[in-house]
Amino acid sequence: MSIYPFLPAPQTELWLHTVLGVAEWDVTRLFDRVKNRRARIDADPAEDRDLEKYFHNPKLGHLDEPCIVKDIHGRILLWYLPDIYAQHRVVSFPFTILSMTK
């Protein structure tokens, strides 16, 4: 059974037309390497060189269209959604989120 039973068919098609980027490493193993590191204050070349021994980063370049990026096992690392908050768009919104309040 789908985990998105509420999503009507036309919208599901949208997900299949997004640009897809792939990182050829396992994100859980990358996390093992970085989890104890301090919050970074801009680039640290020595740290980057150390990571590059084990993780060859993709070169996705400049992105300006909707895309997702996954790791080598299909885990989605990032969703890029340009123009999703429109300045003058009217949305028909069926969710019941507002019932949480008041």
Added chain:
Amino acid sequence: MTLPIYEQEGLNTGATILRPDMDWQMKALAAAPRTWRNTGFSAPPGGGRFGEGALDFSPGWFQRLRDVRLNQLLVRLGSNPFQNSQQLEDFLYVSASLRTDSAAEFLKATESVDVISNAITALVAPRQYDYGLAAIELIKKGQHLYDRHPILDSWISVWSGFAMILNRVTPIHRDLGGAPEDYDLLFSSGTHDTCNLDVPDLGATLLYRPGTAVAITGRVLQHGVKMWEGGERICQARFMKDAVHDRLGLPRPTWVNYEEYIALGSLEH
């Protein structure tokens, strides 16, 4: 239900509502030690429309400098100046920034942003959405809070909190508060026309104009904004605190996998 949504302008208006709080905070920061989180501001002369500053808002989190994960990090570094650090049985607190009249007005002005952000979260990270919603419902019940506050009734987001960052660059960094499987939801707003979000671990530079959302696994992937041009910049960064979810007895979500979305294409409707 049909809602007129003017998300960008809603957040821009909300930012102007917060300006007195931001101005007060910037004065307080002037005497604080300089870190990357309280430097790098660049509002137009006179402050422009939005001014500058960065504030975090949360309906229920551990008091600052008492986060258990910060404590663990300091122990690893051989230095722990916070001897009475948070334990998982400690109470949660409504953030001081959320206890103001302007914060209440801000939440009302940006309600539509919360709604669409919840919808995005449900679509891109359904399990994180479920746990986020469960956490907020538990927080609203009050038994995990040190004290309840009426502002909780206006909190409709499934996120543990958000940071409002006005007219500031953001150095490349990883965020420490979330679980590795959690996304942060970044929303670019303001009036600027040139800006990029750099994600060096992916060799990617994302065009980051107003209206853009990025769901990023910010605990793992480095990210930052070096500069912007053509106007004023607002970033709203929504986060979920792993320590808060742990305190509330909620598990971490599993990784969102691309194969689940591919499977959607073969569904019969």
